[in-house]
Amino acid sequence: xxxxxxxxxxxxxxxxxxxxxxxxxxxxxxxxxxxxxxxxxxxxxxxxxxxxxxxxxxxxxxxxxxxxxxxxxxxxxxxxxxxxxxxxxxxxxxxxxxxxxxxxxxxxxxxxxxxxxxxxxxxxxxxxxxxxxxxxxxxxxxxxxxxxxxxxxxxxxxxxxxxxxxxxxxxxxxxxxxxxxxxxxxxxxxxxxxxxxxxxxxxxxxxxxxxxxxxxxxxxxxxxxxxxxxxxxxxxxxxxxxxxxxxxxxxxxxxxxxxxxxxxxxxxxxxxxxxxxxxxxxxxxxxxxxxxxxxxxxxxxxxxxxxxxxxxxxxxxxxxxxxxxxxxxxxxxxxxxxxxxxxxxxxxxxxxxxxxxxxxxxxxxxxxxxxxxxxxxxxxxxxxxxxxxxxxxxxxxxxxxxxxxxxxxxxxxxxxxxxxxxxxxxxxxxxxxxxxxxxxxxxxxxxxxxxxxxxxxxxxxxxxxxxxxxxxxxxxxxxxxxxxxxxxxxxxxxxxxxxxxxx
Numbered sequence: 001x002x003x004x005x006x007x008x009x010x011x012x013x014x015x016x017x018x019x020x021x022x023x024x025x026x027x028x029x030x031x032x033x034x035x036x037x038x039x040x041x042x043x044x045x046x047x048x049x050x051x052x053x054x055x056x057x058x059x060x061x062x063x064x065x066x067x068x069x070x071x072x073x074x075x076x077x078x079x080x081x082x083x084x085x086x087x088x089x090x091x092x093x094x095x096x097x098x099x100x101x102x103x104x105x106x107x108x109x110x111x112x113x114x115x116x117x118x119x120x121x122x123x124x125x126x127x128x129x130x131x132x133x134x135x136x137x138x139x140x141x142x143x144x145x146x147x148x149x150x151x152x153x154x155x156x157x158x159x160x161x162x163x164x165x166x167x168x169x170x171x172x173x174x175x176x177x178x179x180x181x182x183x184x185x186x187x188x189x190x191x192x193x194x195x196x197x198x199x200x201x202x203x204x205x206x207x208x209x210x211x212x213x214x215x216x217x218x219x220x221x222x223x224x225x226x227x228x229x230x231x232x233x234x235x236x237x238x239x240x241x242x243x244x245x246x247x248x249x250x251x252x253x254x255x256x257x258x259x260x261x262x263x264x265x266x267x268x269x270x271x272x273x274x275x276x277x278x279x280x281x282x283x284x285x286x287x288x289x290x291x292x293x294x295x296x297x298x299x300x301x302x303x304x305x306x307x308x309x310x311x312x313x314x315x316x317x318x319x320x321x322x323x324x325x326x327x328x329x330x331x332x333x334x335x336x337x338x339x340x341x342x343x344x345x346x347x348x349x350x351x352x353x354x355x356x357x358x359x360x361x362x363x364x365x366x367x368x369x370x371x372x373x374x375x376x377x378x379x380x381x382x383x384x385x386x387x388x389x390x391x392x393x394x395x396x397x398x399x400x401x402x403x404x405x406x407x408x409x410x411x412x413x414x415x416x417x418x419x420x421x422x423x424x425x426x427x428x429x430x431x432x433x434x435x436x437x438x439x440x441x442x443x444x445x446x447x448x449x450x451x452x453x454x455x456x457x458x459x460x461x462x463x464x465x466x467x468x469x470x471x472x473x474x475x476x477x478x479x480x481x482x483x484x485x486x487x488x489x490x491x492x493x494x495x496x497x498x499x500x501x502x503x
Contacts, residue, residue: 087264089116091480092286092295093302094271094310097128098243098469099458100302101250104263106473108254111481114262116293117254118286120270123247127304127465130333130434132383132391133242134347135467138182138235139354142205145491146443150464152487153471157241160470164249174249176242176386183212183221183346184233184354185420191351192231199233208236223342225422240347242386243466266293274299274314274455282453298480300456304437305329305401307459316501320451323499326460329438330402332395332409334417336429338388342421346383350420353379353394378412380420392417392424396436403433436462444468446475447493456480457494 091107093100096119104115135154140147164174171177186192199209212232217224220234257263266288273287275294285294301307305328315322336342376397383391395409410431418425439445439460449455458476461468471487478485 086292086294087116088285088294088296089114089264090295090297091300092116092118092293092298093300094118094286095302095304095306095459096123096265096267097126097302097304098247098250098466099304099461099472100300101247101254102469103300103302103458103473103476104254105250106470106477107480108257108263110477112262113297113480114264115254115257116264116266116295118266118269118271118288118293120268122267123251124244127434127436128243128247130331130432131243131463131466132333132347132381132393133176133240133246133385133466134182134238134349134383135241136182136235136238136347137202137207138184138209138233138238139349142201145488146464147205148487149471149489149492150467152474153468156470156474157467169249172386174245176240176245178240178384178386180238180240180345180347180383182235182238183348184235184351185217185224185229185348186231186351187228187419189230195231195233195351202235210234210236221345221348223344223423224348224420228420234346238347240383241466245386246466271310274310276318276452280453281451283455295454298454298456300458300476302458304459304461304465305435307437307457311498312501318452321498321500322449322452323502324445324457324460324494325440325497325499326437326445327398327440328401328435329462330395330397330399330433330435331393331463332405332413333432333434334392334410334413334429335385335432336390336392336424336427338390340388340390340423340427342382342390342423344382344384344390348380348382348420350380353381376409376412378409378416380416382417382421390424390427390429392421392429398438401435403435405431405433437465438462441497444472444492445494445497446472446489447479447495449494449498 090113091104093104093115096104096117100117100119101123104117107113107115135157137147137150137154140150161171161175161177165171184195184198186195196211199211202209210233212220212234214226214229214231217229217232218226251265254263255265258265269288269290271286271288274283275285275287275292276282277284283295283299285292286299287293301310303310305326307324308326311322311324376395378395379393381391381393385391392413395413397409414424437460439462442462444460444462444464445457447456449457456476456479458472461472475485475487475489475492477483
């Protein structure tokens with residue numbers, strides 16, 4: 001599971017700005033009000049052998065540029081912006097997950113445009129901070145539009161890493177980058193044979209890979225249970241980055257432009273309304289509690305799983321089809337803190353994960369399982385983060401905006417992981433949950449909305465937000481300037497994919 005769910009956005013109704021579970025909302029006098037309960041994000045330890053009756057959510061920590069690492073709760077105090085009655089920037093970006101923040105970074109570093117970055121919470125408090133950080137090609141299908149975008153996105157991360165290194169920065173500290181490669185493991189003879197065919201397909205597409213027999217797997221990854229793995233495919237050039245460290249680095253870079261007036265961040269700031277010109281129908285800005293933020297060129301909606309909620313309300317108000325086919329897809333991730341006795345060398349994923357990755361209509365993978373009706377799907381993924389913590393995933397389910405930890409899902413993840421890594425049953429760990437922005441056709445939506453000039457969507461990346469972030473940022477920046485793009489982008493355009501307001 002990658003950094004799999006993009007960051008938070010408020011909806012047009014300010015009640016949505018706090019990411020309240022819809023089940024905790026009630027109708028009163030025709031308006032939506034908060035009920036008393038809302039979810040909190042706190043560290044909770046669990047035992048893989050005895051799970052507690054209730055659990056909370058672990059959130060990665062970001063760094064205050066002056067005072068080091070802080071908790072998300074403390075970060076709220078120093079990231080809350082004091083907006084004037086009206087601000088004006090060339091580009092307003094709604095959503096400060098990795099896609100929105102990367103877009104701000106690309107605009108600021110490659111153009112002379114100014115940027116306001118707005119989020120109802122703070123970076124890494126949503127989807128971006130709840131994943132394993134895979135920058136992988138191993139599970140992608142050559143020849144698709146998604147393949148080209150992912151390959152380009154991976155190349156951009158490599159270039160970004162080279163630039164950081166050339167400037168004297170440590171890649172371990174700046175990105176948590178680890179050249180682990182990726183290992184797809186088979187647990188049946190049929191899966192092993194399919195992996196050999198898959199290696200051939202990816203090798204022809206320029207992705208170096210090697211097939212490992214069970215003996216070779218045991219030699220290379222001795223933590224994997226002998227007798228469980230029937231073969232594996234190792235992809236040499238895949239790597240991992242850490243979401244929290246990467247976001248710290250991106251934010252540090254964009255904040256360099258604040259002193260010159262080209263950058264403004266408005267965190268813990270819910271968007272209450274989109275502002276549209278009555279004369280031209282063009283979007284001209286957004287409303288926030290402290291006033292208005294106007295845009296000269298574009299408003300970019302990079303709000304991940306919350307995009308449909310926002311655009312549904314706007315679509316109803318404006319009477320035009322603006323609702324993208326994006327819905328929240330919940331995931332659980334287990335974090336087993338070191339020290340432990342599972343010294344993985346690779347990022348590992350079982351073959352079954354591929355079938356759960358996309359819907360049947362997706363271009364990315366053939367023979368996928370039905371996603372809408374399949375309930376909770378669980379597949380084993382395992383990797384180590386830069387601190388040596390063991391990250392175990394992953395689950396996928398449609399549960400609305402509920403991010404509560406479900407002990408039954410945790411138990412399933414533990415049992416699945418224990419088939420490959422028996423030692424996890426006796427370990428203690430923590431839980432992250434988040435909402436991936438699932439697109440029903442398997443393609444992200446990146447591009448201008450035809451009926452509203454100046455409005456650009458950048459959402460629906462599902463489990464690939466981190467991998468596709470830099471490529472998406474480049475696409476959006478080029479679209480704003482009307483420049484040519486280095487990859488084919490027409491499959492990602494919102495054209496023909498948006499519908500009217502849903503009941």
